[in-house]
Amino acid sequence: MIELWNGVILDPLLNSLIALSDVLFGNFGLAIIFLTIVVRLILLPLTLRQLRSTKAMSALQPKLQELQKKYARDKEKLQREVAKLYKEGGINPLGCVWPMLVQLPIWIALYQSIIRALAATPENLLDLSQHLYSWSMVSRAVPLNENFLGLNLAQPDTTLILALVVGGTMWVQQKMVTAPATDPQQRSMNNMTLLMMPLMFGFLVLQFPAGLALYWVVSNIIGIAIQYFVSGGWGYLRAPPALAPAASGEGGKALPKPQAKPTSKRVSK
């Protein structure tokens, strides 16, 4: 299983990353940025599908909550009604999950590649030798130049700058898609989730090589950009929390009402 993973996903990505570093003037930081952009572009159709499904699911939330209240004591009826609602809306509830699951191995391989390629210790470098192709550009590039914009990509950045940037961009990305909840319990849970992930990743930045943090930053920024263009704006980032219950209570969509774009219209069909 591990050999299959290495041979089919990890090694090709790792060698591409190293070869790219050689092409980009021996700059591993640029190689990380470039490969992250390329991989995200390749996975764009899946990301879009996931975003649209998430958006459509969010739009159905008020109706779902109504059904939950209405059939609180009849679980079977509730399930039937929910399934009916999804069918009418043309939504597959797992539609936002499987594109994410398909992308996940690629992300894992990408940042396994970054960690392996940096090979900060003799043990890591020795291990790297067993994953490299015999391409001359790979031989030339290894060991990689660890310096990028004053950072040592093989060492954790202890200045807190990268941790803040990673945490901040992650918070923005999450905030853009998290619909304000009407239920206070749900709202506090959302707020907790919104804070937990950026905090956790901010902490991880202090433990892991800065190369990995660079990947997270680039990935988050691309995620924000995709989100911005797909939902036609900053999404729920600019939604005043006080308005959320009112709008929801009116039976409308959860806030904010995004600028409809041709791409997002197609989803609801």
Added chain:
Amino acid sequence: MKRGKILFVLILSCLLGLSVFGCTGARPQGWSGAVAYNDILYIGSMDGNIVAVNPSARSQGLSFPAEGEWACPVKFSGSRGQTACASAVAQGNIYGTPSVAEDFVYVGVCDSKTLEGKVFAINPSIRIRGIDFPVWTEGEWIYPPPQISGTGRTQFGAVVGTPVIAGDTVYVGTSEGKVYALDAEKGYCKWQFELEGKIWVSPAVKDDIVCIGNFDGELCALSTQDGHLLWKFEAPAAIASSPVICDDCVFFGSFDRCLYAIDVDSGEEKWKFQGGNWFWTCPLVDGDTVYASCLDHKVYAIEVKTGKELWQFDAGDPVVSAPVLVGDLLVVASQSGEVHVLKAGSGECERSMSLGIPVLAPIYAREGIVYAHAKDDSLYATRPQTGEIVWKFSLAKRGW
């Protein structure tokens, strides 16, 4: 739906856990080889100790420490550049084999977290008494000394290679790309030469020339007198194999999967030999033959004059450890812990024995016994003539 959510969260957690914690690579431990002096073996353990082992006591199964045996921790304290034996907070990793001269043991260490390094000069007669290291009045020293390194004025990079002693000087290369010539007796810096690429190899010294390679693929020959550059050979890829000088040739391997023979006087290439992966360790030269182990699982015997392959042996696993000669037998340890005993002339395998534990450290031969420091931090004494493991001793402090 709820069950689906739980399943999804579980899968996500597993994948995230795997990706975050499962792929950070091996923890740095070091892989020091052994060296003998006055019937005592000196070796660096994986938990950051220099250990003196008496082979005779080990073969008798006596408790540690027996006569002539001791252990000295070489650790980095919390404050930058400070070292201490007792109040250590960070483990120093020892990748190089200790060097011994004039009753002193010299060893280079690195702190994998800060990437700083140190060179230690240890007096075994003081260590036996168990006094805290260093006792400056007894000739022990640390370079850079605490009063310099503590101020942050000296950036002394990690020492991965072995410090080499020639005359009254200790030569060492560091990961910030500098070559140092230190006074063996007092531990002060006689000269230093700065290169750009990291140095993870041991220098090779012969007569008035020091040869050392770096990650920029430069093999430099420096004058032992003042460290000025005599010549420089540029390989197409990084050099992580320590060079060896024999007669008029310097032999070393590079990440372009080639083993090079360079004229020691002019720095010109004589020949190169293509392998299937990196030549990671120092080649062994004996008479007309260079024995080079390679990460492509093979050991090559190459003619010194022409670079022509004489024979090759497939060890079945990457060969990280340098080979040794015991009479007319060539002993090779593969990464998986298989020790192969080959006829040096033909490469024919006489016998193989399994330690069952990976071996990355260079093996060492003395009086017909081959010593291998395996990944379980144990020193194995093996007899290649019979294929038996004579004794095993755990170097880890918990084992004493």
